[in-house]
Amino acid sequence: MTWGTPRPERADAARNRELLLASARELLAESGPECLTMDLLAERSGLGKGTVFRRFGSRAGIFQALLDDAERDLQQQVLSGPPPLGPGAPPVDRIVAYGTARVRFLAEHHAVARATLDGRHAAGRRRPLSEIHLRVLLREVDLPGADIEVLAGQLAYALDGPLLLQLFAGPELAGPEPTARFEAGWRDLVERVCGVSGR
Amino acid sequence: MTWGTPRPERADAARNRELLLASARELLAESGPECLTMDLLAERSGLGKGTVFRRFGSRAGIFQALLDDAERDLQQQVLSGPPPLGPGAPPVDRIVAYGTARVRFLAEHHAVARATLDGRHAAGRRRPLSEIHLRVLLREVDLPGADIEVLAGQLAYALDGPLLLQLFAGPELAGPEPTARFEAGWRDLVERVCGVSGR
DNA sequence: GGCCTAACCGGACTTTACCCCGGTTAAGCT
């Protein structure tokens, strides 16, 4: 008898989870991440504050959950969408396509992404989705002597870091101009790292 | 008449600044970053809480100031130390050497670096020192068609990100084993990006 | 259907970052 899932989530708990996420999205759309407080979220959802913390652990945890939810779409496209983002294209092309998609994703959700870092009890840093996908794709490229684990981490941060910094600095310069530059920069970086022969 | 420096820092203010940084270092050494509260720091320094906030703006600001101070040493070595970290070596060698130095720096100061991110009013994200140095050095390498600004940002985050994530996860696995792996990974990445011909 | 227990819920409580503003003092000029 194996305990893969120690206990299924109770039905009311799951309902409250969805309710809280929905309220959070509402508040976020109305007045931005700054104004989303735990008390307000609890009141808006008609629940107690203890419940909010039980579900998400911390303020940052809420934003993390929101971001995870949004990321699932991207993940689906990567796993089973059309190439070159999905399976079927050469790995280097897929890596480049992933970067483009990721840049757009971050540009769209930068407010939430930023808020996941907030707070003293920040949601335990997890290895980002990007790193896992990159690791898989990099293995398919012929890279003799490379430490794939480390390289995947490096590229994942090379992708997210500068863009987020940019989005931190200027509130709303998420226009097409700078993001296009990041997309081109990513393509260039990947081709340098993988060599043009990898495709 | 130019106002390069709008006003020199008042003598008492400068004294208090040093006093506060010294107290902060003490508290940090005694009981770790978690226990450093603004009230405690003010009391320990014999100053008011308002003064602490005036100097540093926020809790994260204190850690930022501490980190800046430590970074100045590294900066000195880069600007005027012996090669290959300092001037006089081929640019690619200097970039590799910088990575090694940076990895060790982060491993040593990871607690403070992490705390820099804490708090809702995090110290306004600045472009890290790494990015500026890398930009200068990359310009000296022949990289046709590269967007140096973007590339410098990418490499700066490729250097800091994975290491910090690692240090976040495990409290004290800052041993030589993982850092050596990051150092090797950095060398490999730089050589791939710059081509072996760049040196 | 009734019981048992573990998980859940609420909301009062504590802690802590951050704000504010009246009183004080350093620095420069005459």
Place this chain on the structure above:
DNA sequence: AGCTTAACCGGGGTAAAGTCCGGTTAGGCC
């Protein structure tokens, strides 16, 4: 030295995150 003013200092006040524990309820088992 005396004056002016801008900057500094103190510490009480506020808001919001995170904790705790007694009461409640869902879901499995007989």
